[in-house]
Amino acid sequence: QVKLVESGGGLVQAGGSLRLSCATSGSIFRLSAMGWYRQAPGKQRDLVASISRDGSTNYADSVKGRFTISRDSAKNTVYLQMNSLKPEDTAVYYCNANWGTVWDYWGQGTQVTVSS
Secondary structure: OOOOOEEEEEEEEEEEEEEEEEEEEEHHHHHOEEEEEEOOOOOOOOEEEOOOOOOOOOHHHOOOOOEEEEEEEEOOOOEEEEEOOOHHHEEEEEEEEEEOEEEEEEOOOOOEEEEO
């Protein structure tokens, strides 16, 4: 049963922009802290950005000033706006919805490839 639906990945040149979207149900969205993670080949999955239910945000140092996470309660969707993309941003990006020990859901992943 798919709970998180991601979209927006693709191929972009260095310096370009992409916006990732992650849609879910209203109940999951209202109760969850939402986050975006990424995993490059041969590497672990790392946090990129997160946003709490009250809108507080947190970013990995490598993306600060370039990426923006936001959530739209009317659409039950979280976004990751990625600007000034670099080849090292290339990875599979995963959406996460977490409500403490109650649930921890993951999306299927979307590929982001940045060419130099």
